[in-house]
Amino acid sequence: MFPAYSNPAILSVSSDLPTQPMKPRFIRRTILPFCFAIAWCLVLFSSNFDSKGSTALSMAYVHADDRPIATAIAQVPPAVPVRTETVQYATVNGKSVSGFLARPEAVTGPLPGIIAIHEWWGLNDNIRAIASRLAGEGYAVLAVDLYNGESAETPDGARALSSSVQDNPDSARDNLRQAYAYLEGSGSLTVGTVGWCFGGAWSLQTALMFPDRVDATVIYYGRLVTDADALVPLQMPILGLFGELDQGIPPSTVREFEAALQAAGKDAQIVIYENAGHAFANPSGTRYQREAAEDAWERTTTFFAEHLK
The missing domain is CATH 1.20.5 (Single alpha-helices involved in coiled-coils or other helix-helix interfaces)
Structure with a gap:
C-alpha cells in the first residue's frame, strides 16, 4: 500500500x-x-x-531555490578505473551533438550499454560523475545532451531549457534514437535507459520509442504515462523510483502508472520512499536524501546487472 x-x-x-x-x-x-x-x-x-505548462510549473515549484551543487551520490568514485571521452553521437537539426561516454578502463570488447539522461540542469559535471560511477559497474554509459551544449545554474535557467525541449519533443526523440544507434553500433548487445527528473521522463519515452529493443528502463521520478494502451508495446522490465513527498510527481500519479502497467501485463517494480521528496537522488541539487538515494542506487545497479548482463 x-x-x-x-x-x-x-x-x-x-x-x-x-x-x-x-x-x-x-x-x-x-x-x-x-x-x-x-x-x-x-x-x-x-x-x-496544458500538460507542457503543467510540467514546467510543477518542476519550478519543486525546485524553487534549488541549485545544481554536487550531491553525495555523484561524489563516490567508480568501483574500477574508467576511461571517459566526449563523443559526437548524433546530428539533430543539422547540428552535431556531443555526449559523455564512460566505460571500464580494463575492458576493450563490447559492453552492455546504458543511455543516461540528465536532470533538468543539463549535462553537467555531476551527471558525468554519475555516468562514470555507473560505468564502473561494467557498462558503456553514454550520457546524452538534450540541451544543445547548455546547462543551467539557476531554476529559471533550467526551466527555460527544459521547456525548450518540451516545445520540440521530436528533436529530443531524434537525439535519443541516435544515442541508441551509437551504443548499438559500438557493439552493445543490450541497452538500458536511466534518467533523473526531466531525464526520468525521457527514460520512459526512450523505452516507448524502442519498446522491443530497450532491455531495461529505470525512471527516477520523471513525468509518467498512465494510459495502459500506450504502455502495451513495452517489452522490457521497468524500475520506477519515487518519493512520498514529491509534489511534482505525486504518489497518486505513481499509483495510476503502476495500475496501468499492471493492466498492460508489464514486468515492473515501483518503489515509493517514505519522507522523500522530488530529486531525492539527483546527482545535482539541494534535495538529496542519503538513505533513499543509496537504496535507489543499489536497486538500480542490481536491476541493470540482472537484465543487461
Missing part, C-alpha cells in the same frame, strides 16, 4: 492591499506569490490545463 499523499498548501496571501503605490518588496512578497498560487491551482485542479 502506498503512503497517503496530501496536496501542497496554497501560498498564503494577505487581504490588506496597500493604499499607496506598491513597492517592489510588496510586489515580490505578496503579488508574485499570489500569482504563483493561482497558477499552481490551475496545475492541480484544472483537467484542461
Whole structure:
C-alpha cells in the first residue's frame, strides 16, 4: 500500500492591499506569490490545463531555490578505473551533438550499454560523475545532451531549457534514437535507459520509442504515462523510483502508472520512499536524501546487472 499523499498548501496571501503605490518588496512578497498560487491551482485542479505548462510549473515549484551543487551520490568514485571521452553521437537539426561516454578502463570488447539522461540542469559535471560511477559497474554509459551544449545554474535557467525541449519533443526523440544507434553500433548487445527528473521522463519515452529493443528502463521520478494502451508495446522490465513527498510527481500519479502497467501485463517494480521528496537522488541539487538515494542506487545497479548482463 502506498503512503497517503496530501496536496501542497496554497501560498498564503494577505487581504490588506496597500493604499499607496506598491513597492517592489510588496510586489515580490505578496503579488508574485499570489500569482504563483493561482497558477499552481490551475496545475492541480484544472483537467484542461496544458500538460507542457503543467510540467514546467510543477518542476519550478519543486525546485524553487534549488541549485545544481554536487550531491553525495555523484561524489563516490567508480568501483574500477574508467576511461571517459566526449563523443559526437548524433546530428539533430543539422547540428552535431556531443555526449559523455564512460566505460571500464580494463575492458576493450563490447559492453552492455546504458543511455543516461540528465536532470533538468543539463549535462553537467555531476551527471558525468554519475555516468562514470555507473560505468564502473561494467557498462558503456553514454550520457546524452538534450540541451544543445547548455546547462543551467539557476531554476529559471533550467526551466527555460527544459521547456525548450518540451516545445520540440521530436528533436529530443531524434537525439535519443541516435544515442541508441551509437551504443548499438559500438557493439552493445543490450541497452538500458536511466534518467533523473526531466531525464526520468525521457527514460520512459526512450523505452516507448524502442519498446522491443530497450532491455531495461529505470525512471527516477520523471513525468509518467498512465494510459495502459500506450504502455502495451513495452517489452522490457521497468524500475520506477519515487518519493512520498514529491509534489511534482505525486504518489497518486505513481499509483495510476503502476495500475496501468499492471493492466498492460508489464514486468515492473515501483518503489515509493517514505519522507522523500522530488530529486531525492539527483546527482545535482539541494534535495538529496542519503538513505533513499543509496537504496535507489543499489536497486538500480542490481536491476541493470540482472537484465543487461
